[in-house]
Amino acid sequence: MTRDDLADTLEEIALLLELKGENPFKIRAYRGGAEIVRQFSGDIVLLAKNNELKGIKGIGDALQQKLHELASTGKLDFYENLRAEFPETLFDLFKIPGLGPKKIKALYEALAVDSVAKLKEVAESGEMAKLSGFGAKTAEKILEAIAFRESNADRFRLGDVAGAVASILDDLKAHPECLRAEAAGSYRRAKETVHDIDFLVASSKPELIIKYFVSLEGVQKVIAEGATKASVYLESGLQCDLRVVSNEEYVCALAYFTGSKEHNVVMRGRALEQGYTLNEYRLGVKEGSDKEVPPAFETEAQLYEFLGLEYIPPELRENTGEVEAAEEGDLPRLIEVENLRGTFHNHTVASDGKNTLEEMAGAAIELGLQYLGIADHSKSSFQANGLDASRLRKQLNEIKALNQKFTEEGTKFRVFAGSEVDILKDGSLDFDDEMLGELDYVVASVHNAMTLSEKDMTDRLIKAVNHPSVTMLGHLTGRLLLRREPYAVNIPAVIDACAETGTIIELNANPWRLDMDWRWWKLATEKGVKCSINPDAHSIDHLDFLWFGVRLARKGWLTREDVINTRDLTDIETFLNVDPVS
Ligand code: DGT
Ligand code: CA
Numbered sequence: 001m002t003r004d005d006l007a008d009t010l011e012e013i014a015l016l017l018e019l020k021g022e023n024p025f026k027i028r029a030y031r032g033g034a035e036i037v038r039q040f041s042g043d044i045v046l047l048a049k050n051n052e053l054k055g056i057k058g059i060g061d062a063l064q065q066k067l068h069e070l071a072s073t074g075k076l077d078f079y080e081n082l083r084a085e086f087p088e089t090l091f092d093l094f095k096i097p098g099l100g101p102k103k104i105k106a107l108y109e110a111l112a113v114d115s116v117a118k119l120k121e122v123a124e125s126g127e128m129a130k131l132s133g134f135g136a137k138t139a140e141k142i143l144e145a146i147a148f149r150e151s152n153a154d155r156f157r158l159g160d161v162a163g164a165v166a167s168i169l170d171d172l173k174a175h176p177e178c179l180r181a182e183a184a185g186s187y188r189r190a191k192e193t194v195h196d197i198d199f200l201v202a203s204s205k206p207e208l209i210i211k212y213f214v215s216l217e218g219v220q221k222v223i224a225e226g227a228t229k230a231s232v233y234l235e236s237g238l239q240c241d242l243r244v245v246s247n248e249e250y251v252c253a254l255a256y257f258t259g260s261k262e263h264n265v266v267m268r269g270r271a272l273e274q275g276y277t278l279n280e281y282r283l284g285v286k287e288g289s290d291k292e293v294p295p296a297f298e299t300e301a302q303l304y305e306f307l308g309l310e311y312i313p314p315e316l317r318e319n320t321g322e323v324e325a326a327e328e329g330d331l332p333r334l335i336e337v338e339n340l341r342g343t344f345h346n347h348t349v350a351s352d353g354k355n356t357l358e359e360m361a362g363a364a365i366e367l368g369l370q371y372l373g374i375a376d377h378s379k380s381s382f383q384a385n386g387l388d389a390s391r392l393r394k395q396l397n398e399i400k401a402l403n404q405k406f407t408e409e410g411t412k413f414r415v416f417a418g419s420e421v422d423i424l425k426d427g428s429l430d431f432d433d434e435m436l437g438e439l440d441y442v443v444a445s446v447h448n449a450m451t452l453s454e455k456d457m458t459d460r461l462i463k464a465v466n467h468p469s470v471t472m473l474g475h476l477t478g479r480l481l482l483r484r485e486p487y488a489v490n491i492p493a494v495i496d497a498c499a500e501t502g503t504i505i506e507l508n509a510n511p512w513r514l515d516m517d518w519r520w521w522k523l524a525t526e527k528g529v530k531c532s533i534n535p536d537a538h539s540i541d542h543l544d545f546l547w548f549g550v551r552l553a554r555k556g557w558l559t560r561e562d563v564i565n566t567r568d569l570t571d572i573e574t575f576l577n578v579d580p581v582s
């Protein structure tokens with residue numbers, strides 16, 4: 001049970017009570033409770049577990065008891081019973097963007113919509129458009145959302161599966177008969193979303209490894225189990241395949257199952273040209289060729305070298321020019337997580353973060369970073385408790401005092417005072433120039449009016465980029481992976497504007513975003529635009545998102561030099577044109 005689990009459950013209860021037409025006060029109590037659980041600064045899960053919620057404003061007796069039951073047993077009878085009053089398919093409606101509780105309630109009552117299939121039907125037939133509060137446009141939007149959902153079915157965000165993958169990999173490696181193991185496929189290539197996980201193990205006892213794999217904790221269902229292959233579902237619904245090969249076959253199998261398919265096709269063609277065949281088991285001699293059988297490879301680097309190529313890191317294996325570059329010895333030296341020295345774009349309790357300034361700084365110090373940029377929301381993001389100028393000035397003073405303290409105690413660490421300032425609909429910024437001028441740096445982001453035309457959105461972003469105070473653009477396209485499409489924007493035009501003005505583009509490392517998309521970074525760096533890998537952390541745990549950011553930066557061919565927050569504190573002070581703390 002996490003904080004989000006608790007809050008989500010309360011929110012769902014509120015919705016179900018609403019569908020039942022229950023007392024609005026009761027509904028509001030649950031919804032308010034969910035919000036309090038999300039915002040609470042202490043360890044709410046532990047307090048709930050220990051039944052110590054008494055005295056927390058907004059959480060009455062009934063809610064206390066339910067949160068306790070949920071946190072201590074992982075279940076809540078009240079909720080289960082409530083859920084059972086509705087068809088299971090109804091709950092899929094909650095995941096359709098643009099369909100809030102009010103609309104669900106209206107559809108459910110007027111048209112008996114209790115599944116996505118039924119929703120689609122009434123949207124297509126025109127029945128929905130006739131309902132009050134709906135219309136042709138809403139129906140169209142909902143159909144789009146359904147199509148988006150269908151095209152993303154059975155995919156998972158990299159960040160949502162990484163924990164499970166690492167744990168299975170650890171388990172596999174711990175088996176005494178496992179010689180080597182890796183998670184190959186799109187996961188190893190750091191795709192932002194993956195369909196399934198392709199595990200590969202080298203062993204001379206495949207049957208033991210297979211038995212062990214299908215009985216691992218976390219495996220919910222075995223789909224197939226053979227002598228050297230198995231497929232299972234985890235509790236999350238994620239499919240995991242395992243292949244066991246001999247140690248001699250391992251390197252070719254790893255290269256094959258890492259893919260991508262397109263990269264493999266090119267590699268196979270290259271092998272053929274040189275008189276060899278390459279498949280999932282080995283590099284062999286082509287019929288009629290006078291080449292000798294090569295020795296088994298110990299590493300992928302040897303395989304690439306044998307074919308006259310530099311080692312191609314998995315993230316680059318998408319057939320977007322990596323083989324040609326490897327042939328010329330022109331591959332970039334990709335950034336590594338150890339290269340990071342700091343990070344910008346982090347939130348605190350002042351807006352919608354969960355940890356204080358001091359806690360965030362402390363966690364960054366723990367990670368070995370030299371600086372942390374704070375960028376809480378600005379006032380127009382009222383839903384995120386954005387700061388107005390006076391609250392922001394107060395925060396500036398707190399940051400100043402904290403930096404002073406670090407200097408006095410000899411801690412080589414600095415907090416940079418920034419803001420994630422809203423780019424308003426017309427491209428102007430949410431603070432006046434005087435306020436912006438007091439900041440060390442500015443992240444400018446779009447948080448509302450996301451349905452502008454491509455031209456208007458592009459003009460809006462370019463106007464912000466041209467503001468002299470804007471250091472970097474935050475989450476360029478606003479996408480939420482598997483949830484919300486990027487808004488319409490001409491990315492090359494924005495990249496050009498950033499190149500002209502020296503504006504940095506953020507690689508937002510939150511696994512829901514991973515925005516700007518990896519496919520654009522080559523263009524950006526060709527134009528000389530720098531990247532900042534930012535976790536957009538809303539709690540100390542989120543600083544770990546940097547790991548995903550680096551993986552996606554590598555996928556975008558970025559080097560240490562391309563990424564601004566690999567610079568050390570002194571360099572970054574010069575870059576931002578701020579005086580060192582004296
Ligand atoms: P995913 O699972 O959709 O996120 O993407 P991948 O790349 O992990 O694809 P998957 O799981 O179907 O296959 C894993 C790798 O195996 C793939 O990247 C390349 C290799 N592979 C699979 N099927 C074929 C094929 O028909 N031809 C070739 N050349 N390679 C294949
Ligand atoms: Ca896969």
Ligand code: ZN
Nearest residue numbers: 420445474475
């Ligand atoms: Zn933001």
